[in-house]
Amino acid sequence: MRFAPHTDEDVGRMLEAIGLRSLDDLFDQIPPSVRLDRPLDLPDGASEMEVLADLEALAGRNRSADDLVCFAGAGAYDHYVPAVVWALAGRSEFATSYTPYQPELSQGVLQALFEYQSMICELTRLEVANASLYDGATALAEAVNVARSALGRERVLVSGGVDPRYVETLRTFGRGAGYEPEVFPIPLGRGGEPPVGPDVAAVIVQHPNAYGVLEPARELFEIAHQAGARAIHVFDPLSLGVLAPPGELGADLAVAEGQGLGNHLSFGGPYLGVIAARMEDVRRLPGRIVGETVDVDGMVGYVLTLQAREQHIRREKATSNICTNQTLMAIAATVYLAWLGPQGLVELGRQCAAKAAYAAERLTEIPGVELLFPGAPFFKEFALRLPRPASTVRDALVDRGFLAGVPLPDADGHALLVAVTERRSRAEIESFAEAMREVLA
Amino acid sequence: MDLSRPGRRAFSLPRLDVPPVELPGELARRTPPVLPEVAEREIVSHYTRLSQRNYGVDTGVYPLGSCSMKYNPKVAEVAAALPGFRRLHPLQPDHTVQGALELLWRLERALCEITGMERATLQPPAGACGELTGLLLMRAHHTRQGNPRRRVAIPDSAHGTNPASVRLAGYEALHIPSDARGLVDVSALEKLLDQDVAGLMLTNPNTLGLFEEEIEKIAAAVHGVGGLVYYDGANLNAILGRCRPGDMGFDIVHINTHKTFATPHGGGGPGAGPVAVTKELARYLPRPLVERNEDGTFRLEAGGPDSIGRMHGFFGNFGILVRAYVYVLLHGRDGLKEVAERSVLNANYLAELIKGAFPLAMPGRPMHEFVATAKPLKDDTGIRALDVAKRMIDLGYHPSTVYFPLIVEEAMMVEPTETETKETLDGLGRAFLQAAEEARRDPELLHAAPVTTPVRRLDEARAARQLKLRW
Numbered sequence A: 001m002r003f004a005p006h007t008d009e010d011v012g013r014m015l016e017a018i019g020l021r022s023l024d025d026l027f028d029q030i031p032p033s034v035r036l037d038r039p040l041d042l043p044d045g046a047s048e049m050e051v052l053a054d055l056e057a058l059a060g061r062n063r064s065a066d067d068l069v070c071f072a073g074a075g076a077y078d079h080y081v082p083a084v085v086w087a088l089a090g091r092s093e094f095a096t097s098y099t100p101y102q103p104e105l106s107q108g109v110l111q112a113l114f115e116y117q118s119m120i121c122e123l124t125r126l127e128v129a130n131a132s133l134y135d136g137a138t139a140l141a142e143a144v145n146v147a148r149s150a151l152g153r154e155r156v157l158v159s160g161g162v163d164p165r166y167v168e169t170l171r172t173f174g175r176g177a178g179y180e181p182e183v184f185p186i187p188l189g190r191g192g193e194p195p196v197g198p199d200v201a202a203v204i205v206q207h208p209n210a211y212g213v214l215e216p217a218r219e220l221f222e223i224a225h226q227a228g229a230r231a232i233h234v235f236d237p238l239s240l241g242v243l244a245p246p247g248e249l250g251a252d253l254a255v256a257e258g259q260g261l262g263n264h265l266s267f268g269g270p271y272l273g274v275i276a277a278r279m280e281d282v283r284r285l286p287g288r289i290v291g292e293t294v295d296v297d298g299m300v301g302y303v304l305t306l307q308a309r310e311q312h313i314r315r316e317k318a319t320s321n322i323c324t325n326q327t328l329m330a331i332a333a334t335v336y337l338a339w340l341g342p343q344g345l346v347e348l349g350r351q352c353a354a355k356a357a358y359a360a361e362r363l364t365e366i367p368g369v370e371l372l373f374p375g376a377p378f379f380k381e382f383a384l385r386l387p388r389p390a391s392t393v394r395d396a397l398v399d400r401g402f403l404a405g406v407p408l409p410d411a412d413g414h415a416l417l418v419a420v421t422e423r424r425s426r427a428e429i430e431s432f433a434e435a436m437r438e439v440l441a
Numbered sequence B: 001m002d003l004s005r006p007g008r009r010a011f012s013l014p015r016l017d018v019p020p021v022e023l024p025g026e027l028a029r030r031t032p033p034v035l036p037e038v039a040e041r042e043i044v045s046h047y048t049r050l051s052q053r054n055y056g057v058d059t060g061v062y063p064l065g066s067c068s069m070k071y072n073p074k075v076a077e078v079a080a081a082l083p084g085f086r087r088l089h090p091l092q093p094d095h096t097v098q099g100a101l102e103l104l105w106r107l108e109r110a111l112c113e114i115t116g117m118e119r120a121t122l123q124p125p126a127g128a129c130g131e132l133t134g135l136l137l138m139r140a141h142h143t144r145q146g147n148p149r150r151r152v153a154i155p156d157s158a159h160g161t162n163p164a165s166v167r168l169a170g171y172e173a174l175h176i177p178s179d180a181r182g183l184v185d186v187s188a189l190e191k192l193l194d195q196d197v198a199g200l201m202l203t204n205p206n207t208l209g210l211f212e213e214e215i216e217k218i219a220a221a222v223h224g225v226g227g228l229v230y231y232d233g234a235n236l237n238a239i240l241g242r243c244r245p246g247d248m249g250f251d252i253v254h255i256n257t258h259k260t261f262a263t264p265h266g267g268g269g270p271g272a273g274p275v276a277v278t279k280e281l282a283r284y285l286p287r288p289l290v291e292r293n294e295d296g297t298f299r300l301e302a303g304g305p306d307s308i309g310r311m312h313g314f315f316g317n318f319g320i321l322v323r324a325y326v327y328v329l330l331h332g333r334d335g336l337k338e339v340a341e342r343s344v345l346n347a348n349y350l351a352e353l354i355k356g357a358f359p360l361a362m363p364g365r366p367m368h369e370f371v372a373t374a375k376p377l378k379d380d381t382g383i384r385a386l387d388v389a390k391r392m393i394d395l396g397y398h399p400s401t402v403y404f405p406l407i408v409e410e411a412m413m414v415e416p417t418e419t420e421t422k423e424t425l426d427g428l429g430r431a432f433l434q435a436a437e438e439a440r441r442d443p444e445l446l447h448a449a450p451v452t453t454p455v456r457r458l459d460e461a462r463a464a465r466q467l468k469l470r471w
């Protein structure tokens, strides 16, 4: 199937207008020595029906969260995506547009992004948010760049409760930026002692952390501030109906994986990198920022602003290299948050917390199963210590229709991270616990 | 926010069927966030109205140079929305995601064939992240040779992400001038190259839409000092099936699926920026990679002591990669070659139509896009490329890219793409000529444009001065 609309007659007339004889002449500039003298080793093109059948067969060989009851989390969560979200975000005037370089033709995307930035500020109680980054892990790398350039300091301290994939991403980005993230341990599943000093640019704390545990975030951020460092909070946007927002906890920069805000699991992407900061860092923020202004007639409108930070103006002095971001995911998040509203966000947070607590209670009734960090407070996710290797247990539970969670390297591979969203019903939780009991029996 | 009324709501959740719990008081939120309180019906009309204030490829021709804004096939949306893809958790065990892994593996193979490379990472979520990935691979390679080196060469016509990525990878940008033809000045390049240069980043065809004819000489010069050559794939559309970066001497290639493979750009993103490399560099690729087992099943391979690490929290923008793969399958070997042919045909035809008013900035024959200049018009009438762009809006067209590349005064970078008909191009060409003619006859029309849009020209200086970045 092809989409180029030219008839043979079109091609002939266009070539004639250009003054060429054949399509091959259009490629004269390419030196013969680098031309490909054979067809690409790919299948022949196929019809829409055939391609869709092929893709359906591939999709059919996956077991999705529609056929396995999903208790997996670790940075990607099975929150419900209301019908209205993609009915609107998926409208093709949004979906098929480019970055809003011509604001008069792009007021829809621009205004939606302005609303998104506003909602993120409200959620986090910070002062400014950008129009999106790639995902949570890369948003953290960008926040570290902000902190290091703001303070001109070197070191980056990372709590042992930060998602290991985020730490690995930081380590990778640090190879270029010139830092090595230093992970400080959290002996009891929370807290830990950040080894601050005058050369520390950032202290990074994930709260709720990668074990699901609530951190003493206020105290940790205070330690960062005492040392003059920026406090970076890796947060869960859907916890912010019930948990104190980053701005009130003392965070200077807050980053998140925004997938749960109306975006599908989609095997890890496209997701949404959220970043929010205080006004003092606004000129160091990465990526697009939308601002409100007026047109020549005084009508309110929206534009990309503070572009002097960005790569297309500032080139090697830009605050980041990001160009394409995750705008459509941000629009989905905006619709989703409008749908939830303040009461919905609170209710959703309460349901996650209650259902997670109920699941932890049921699961730890099974002989040999206990919480990895007994007594530590958690929100929607918790780590279990199992009597058998977690990956074996997880695989056995797949056969019984459950995605049991994500195995952790802790406790010699006997730890399993279990997430419970508002989507899980009491009946599902109970049959999950029953299945786990049978598997471990 | 203006629509908000206390107590109105859209959300519905099941009744809580387990006992409620209290979270620790000191960590609890005291006042809920101020989000809109609206009914679902209002949400729908608000965002529907916003969408109507937005121009997309589905609205009409979108000749934004360097962006390949071609038609985005609908069937790709259907495929990406299959529950077997859209409802997959990224940390499921491999045996439950065999179809997804096979798709990634097949896409990697196809991209390597198209670019003439050995292996590819599909992690980078966009081109710029691909650039950083490639430069970190370069750094890893040189570090292993004993010295990471200090500089990366970039032509002065390069896209802004190139120098920005160079800096993020810990290198300094070494600027290479273009010659009078708009191509890399090879003798200047040769003089600037030394053992301190880690590599060269190049777009080919370059950002002037011109093929770097001396590419082999350029690659040889860089390789001569032990450097690597990086291909910015933003313009890959022009050469699909005709020639391959690998055969030109490139070592690292990024691909923008949201350009070449027609994945919808979402008003700014998402995209995907896979990076393909030669056999020598494959060991450094980010992990995990998908590997095929002997029994024909697939696994995610996390290992690899030389890997630079990870460029994304999971495996990149999977949903976008599904769409890119659909595009490859639909077109196949001949179809992709035809894409290149028709895109180059359309660009040359349109350039021909408007060259009387907007001459090409450089003498060479352009490929899939061309850079014209409004400089003569400005000299004659004071009307700038920006004014022409705004008038094009009133004439019913999305304008071209303007003021890029930076080395061309009053640049208008036009990329019609292969999916536009001759009639559309004829109309677009007439609109360009009409704008130029009006610049002489009635310049006020251009100064005042646009007048047909929901808002007219916006005060960008005020936006940056009186920052209003939220409600």
Ligand SMILES: Cc1ncc(COP(=O)(O)O)c(C=O)c1O
Pocket: A322, A323, A324, B066, B067, B126, B127, B128, B129, B159, B161, B162, B203, B207, B232, B234, B235, B256, B271, B273
């Ligand atoms: C020549 C060139 N290089 C790199 C990029 C950056 O790609 P992305 O926007 O996918 O990050 C672009 C995007 O416009 C481009 O045109």
